[in-house]
Amino acid sequence: MTSKIVVTGLGATTPIGGDVASTWAALLAGESGISTLEFEWVARHQLPVTFAGQAKVPAKDTLSHKESKRLDPSSQFALVAAREAWADAGAPDVAPERIAVEFSTGIGGVWTLLDAYDSLNQGEARHISPMTVPMLMPNGPAAAIGMEISARGGIRTTVSACASSTEAIANAITRLRSGDIDVVVAGGCEAAIHPLPIAAFASMHALSRRNDDPTTASRPYDINRDGFVMGEGGAAIVLELEEHALARGAKIYAELAGGGVTSDAYHITAPDPEGSGAARAMLQAIAMAGAKPTDVMHINAHATSTAVGDIAEYNAMKKVFGDHLANIPVTGTKSATGHLLGGTGAIEAIFVILALHHKVLPPTINLFDQDPAIPLDVVTKPRPIPAGPALAISNSFGFGGHNAVVAFRSYEG
């Protein structure tokens, strides 16, 4: 029988909290992490969107001067999250060669890249910071984590837009099953609340423009949803084989039971309206968990609050679960956190893990008038779940037609 993979550490910094405990408490309390951007560049560039989910606690508050100076904001979030996760796991005493990192970003060091370009336009090439390349490279966050925990078993960055960090977690399964690795730190981060990405996402009509009411702008499944809300932050989980975790006396939050990764090859940004690729990813994750669709009792949906995305995901879920879908409570936690792009899958995985661990499903906020075309059982208040084994999935989809799904099972010891 294949060994179980278990979750032994959690870390996060998000628009609703600077760590996992405060993020989870704020999520259950129905708080919104979305606010108006108070920067001069918003008016200077006449941005059509003037709000986002900014990190509740700036990464600089917990990092050293040197770390803040040498790391792009995305890597700063990654390091904050990974440090918390590693400490939470009890800082496992493992040979460096048997530690791996699977850590994603969707966009990479966009602040560093564009600041450097501004400098270049104002002066000479020789005035560009020598730190520019290591700070802007998309593997920067993963490398920073790897240095922190001395991971020498391979540090990898999967980039698949908003599916990135769910795919990173799914990739960790392969690493651990290979037998070459004992511990994986997996997750993702993003720090793209910069005028250019905001302008670019707005230009493709992907962002909500509810400038006068930011806290209710992210409203998955609502009939009046008008786009997603950008968020920033990072999240990390520590994964290991069950016997390894038990041997070192680690606490275990949940089991990572399965992962599925597929692609649509349909359109560069639009989801396949049939949801075939998304459905296959869900089915793969559930099958790897040794389960069937009717065993799934909770879904943390991708649910970005875009008109087409939410309905496409519903169609995909309908394809997988059929009539059983009506019995599955679904949560769209981007309603509270905004959309952390390459970091979103990791924070939502943590929400699933904690839901199974604490036996309570977190709510979707801002559902005022549910879209009748999406007749899901949407969780709008914290909802207790029965004791005993439970399987839940987290969906993530990204521009490029990427679909990634991970399945977690409650750990009953």
Added chain:
Amino acid sequence: MAHSNEEILAGLVEIINEETSLPAETIELGKSLQDDLDIDSLSMLTIMTDAEKKFGMRFDDNASSTLNTVGDVVEYIAKTQA
């Protein structure tokens, strides 16, 4: 206008302090950049880039190999500045 050695040292201390967060009073002429101040090659290049901007001068491409102490950098800037 040429900067005095005292002005160069004061400016360099500011740059090194910003890069490394070492207390200004520990950054002295005789200190080894690598051994005493723990400045690695990337930090050294950053300090040189910042110094070029501050003092309006240029380091030769292979200058860093000849700069071992804080005093070496001050002297280099003093003799190179316009």
